[in-house]
Amino acid sequence: MPQLVKVRPTKIELIKLRRRLTLSKRIQKIVRDRLSILTMEFLRIAREIVAAKQKLLDGMASGFDALSVAAGSHGYLALEKELAGTGGDAGVDTGSRNVAGVRTPSFTLAEGGGAVPTFDLLETSSYLDQAAREWEGNLEAIVRLAELQRGLDVMGAEINRTKRIVNALEYLVIPELKATIKYLNMKFEERDREEKSRLKRVKVLLHQE
């Protein structure tokens, strides 16, 4: 049973309540539209994550293959010695995008942000170059996956929040307004009936005199 909104039982309040009910219904419609858009976007991002993860897994598999071939060619010790201290910083441009009012992060691998081979190209074989290229390609996939994963988290949180708003409107605000309007209508009708019977009684008394 919905609670009643605390208002004075006057006609003016009844009109105000009716206006509030119309407004609430319209807000409910648009928030629902937004919820369906957010859900659509959430599913789209989820699909993209599946594709991005698959791409990354494939890339890593071929990266490890190339690395093991390079290790076979050089030997583990020589490869480790060659690669020691060759780490480079991968530049990532960060920013934000907006999807239906939700700010999602945007990560892009900066131009030339991939690790530059710093090992000795003359001393090493082309197998190592190939492995380095494979792993550089994976960097982009990792950055893209990070962007999507964070976007999915943010979108999920916003969907939950919007759902709560829709539920609050549907199960709390609108039923309360409807119940109060009904209560006020009944009260006014009762008041009219009382007024009529009072007038009738007065009329009878006047006749008796």
Added chain:
Amino acid sequence: MPDDPNAPRPPEEYFAGELRVMNAHLPGSQKTLAGLLAESQPYVACRDDTPHLFRREELKLLAGFLDEQEQRLLRLPMLIEVGGGAPGETRLRCLGPVEEKVVARILEMPVACREGVITLYRPQLAKLRDSLETTTQYVFVFREPDGDQTP
């Protein structure tokens, strides 16, 4: 019951505020495709002073559909109205035949621009968003009873 000036706001006021927040991400101004392609980091500033970054691959995709003259006419991000039409229907604001051409190419079907809007249904919208994620933006339209719309 006497009016209490310190009484909490009615929930509807809170929800009306929610609507304002919903559209805070709209771009302050749109930029042409040609202009964005020339920028090193293409973006537009939103009303809430946050930048909205475009993905370069999407800009290149759009550039592939249009000639140089049309690239100067296409304004981005393209705006998709939600809540302004029938249930389940969204509308893409269309300034000219350029938007029509782009949408037709993405959806691989002819579309018609009527009264400045292209009507899109959910599957079409999903397909459009798959291809143009950053170059389209949602606008939530709050239809007033007399037909006026905000924002």
